[in-house]
Amino acid sequence: MTRLLHRSIGQTLPRAASARGVYITDTEGRQYLDGSGGAAVTSVGHAHPEVLAAMRAQIDNLCYAHTGFFTTDAAEELAEKLVNLAPEPLNHVYLVSGGSEAVEAALKMARQYFVEVGQPQRRHIIARRQSYHGNTIGALATGGNAMRRQQFQPLLPETHHVSPCYAYRDKGNDETPEAYAARLADELEAKIRELGPDSVMAFVAEPVVGATLGAVAAEADYFKRIRKLCDHYGVLLILDEVMCGMGRTGTMFACEQEGITPDILTIAKGLGGGYQPIGAVMLSSAIYESFANGSGLFQHGHTYLGHPVAAAAANKVVEIIARPETLANVNAMGERLQNGLEAALGASPYVGDIRGRGLFRGIELVADREHKTPFDPARKIHAKVKRQAMARGLISYPMGGTIDGIYGDHILLAPPYTIEPAEIDLLIERITQAIDAAIA
Numbered sequence: 001m002t003r004l005l006h007r008s009i010g011q012t013l014p015r016a017a018s019a020r021g022v023y024i025t026d027t028e029g030r031q032y033l034d035g036s037g038g039a040a041v042t043s044v045g046h047a048h049p050e051v052l053a054a055m056r057a058q059i060d061n062l063c064y065a066h067t068g069f070f071t072t073d074a075a076e077e078l079a080e081k082l083v084n085l086a087p088e089p090l091n092h093v094y095l096v097s098g099g100s101e102a103v104e105a106a107l108k109m110a111r112q113y114f115v116e117v118g119q120p121q122r123r124h125i126i127a128r129r130q131s132y133h134g135n136t137i138g139a140l141a142t143g144g145n146a147m148r149r150q151q152f153q154p155l156l157p158e159t160h161h162v163s164p165c166y167a168y169r170d171k172g173n174d175e176t177p178e179a180y181a182a183r184l185a186d187e188l189e190a191k192i193r194e195l196g197p198d199s200v201m202a203f204v205a206e207p208v209v210g211a212t213l214g215a216v217a218a219e220a221d222y223f224k225r226i227r228k229l230c231d232h233y234g235v236l237l238i239l240d241e242v243m244c245g246m247g248r249t250g251t252m253f254a255c256e257q258e259g260i261t262p263d264i265l266t267i268a269k270g271l272g273g274g275y276q277p278i279g280a281v282m283l284s285s286a287i288y289e290s291f292a293n294g295s296g297l298f299q300h301g302h303t304y305l306g307h308p309v310a311a312a313a314a315n316k317v318v319e320i321i322a323r324p325e326t327l328a329n330v331n332a333m334g335e336r337l338q339n340g341l342e343a344a345l346g347a348s349p350y351v352g353d354i355r356g357r358g359l360f361r362g363i364e365l366v367a368d369r370e371h372k373t374p375f376d377p378a379r380k381i382h383a384k385v386k387r388q389a390m391a392r393g394l395i396s397y398p399m400g401g402t403i404d405g406i407y408g409d410h411i412l413l414a415p416p417y418t419i420e421p422a423e424i425d426l427l428i429e430r431i432t433q434a435i436d437a438a439i440a
């Protein structure tokens with residue numbers, strides 16, 4: 001019996017002992033290629049000397065000062081850096097300790113904004129079915145992962161879900177990408193009108209869907225239409241880039257590739273890069289000013305928000321990601337990964353789709369490629385891929401489960417941005433072998 005409550009009780013896991021670059025080593029001396037950065041967390045690689053030095057310098061001076069009494073250079077500099085990188089009007093930053101906290105804070109920001117501007121009746125949240133926004137009650141209610149939600153009902157009321165932009169499964173064969181995007185925008189508009197336009201607070205979406213679908217980007221036009229609808233009905237657009245942000249898809253923020261800016265943006269995983277638990281909410285000047293000119297504070301807070309060591313680590317992580325060579329490598333290695341996966345797996349009868357952007361790639365496994373029929377859930381193919389990959393020294397991020405009646409096996413690959421060509425090739429070799437072994 002172990003005293004530690006593991007997520008899967010009774011499962012025996014290897015003990016991680018050390019990590020460098022793209023490799024983690026366990027206490028038995030086995031090396032694992034970190035093909036998914038854990039859960040798309042490890043952005044600049046493990047044990048980056050510059051990040052470690054920045055953390056050490058911070059630890060030597062100050063580990064904690066409550067934000068009710070003090071601000072710190074580390075937190076102020078991080079906010080400055082993020083604002084300089086983000087598109088207008090995301091001119092303010094609220095620091096938290098992770099992704100769920102970021103989403104939770106974003107929802108409360110939206111709520112408070114409408115209270116401050118005299119529209120407290122705007123409380124409905126619309127999100128998308130195949131999505132994940134975190135595990136706290138508000139974030140869980142917003143996400144559309146039925147499996148994760150079912151044991152915890154009732155969740156936050158006034159949350160609603162529409163279809164995601166998931167062309168592989170949803171776009172009709174005769175439907176153009178534009179017509180598909182228009183159909184989804186019409187669905188959202190119908191939902192807004194059904195709820196009553198003056199009662200809708202926010203639409204929440206991941207620009208590239210991560211944990212529930214495995215790197216599904218939207219069709220061109222989709223987010224432009226969504227932005228327009230939100231503007232038209234006075235609904236706030238919250239984009240959740242906890243997983244796909246911070247350079248993961250080849251640009252600092254995933255929304256840059258959609259040509260739109262949200263009112264509120266959440267980031268986390270790649271921001272801390274695994275060095276420290278940290279997340280952030282970026283908010284528009286209009287929301288900030290509603291607080292500043294209204295009640296004078298954001299009615300929310302956590303003890304560890306803006307933790308100086310986390311902020312110092314993130315400061316350095318962001319500096320490294322912002323170097324042109326980092327994003328250039330994300331794009332080059334992302335292309336190598338996509339091309340290599342297509343060459344190795346593209347002809348497999350069990351591979352339905354290989355997709356993604358930058359170093360955020362997904363493989364969808366199916367029992368029958370022609371009809372896109374998912375595998376029988378009882379086979380737990382995704383879990384087998386994970387085990388087979390681990391046995392071959394590869395960490396991958398599998399997802400499976402029933403989401404609105406559709407069962408799917410998805411494998412997410414999201415290695416560190418510092419990965420090199422030979423390591424990409426090794427990743428492809430190992431995941432191909434793992435998939436073959438899992439299905440055999």
Ligand code: PMP
Nearest residue numbers: 098099100132133134211242243
């Ligand atoms: N939003 C998205 C898009 C995520 O992928 C995740 C984590 N997978 C979260 C929120 C929650 O983040 P955390 O696990 O850090 O609370």
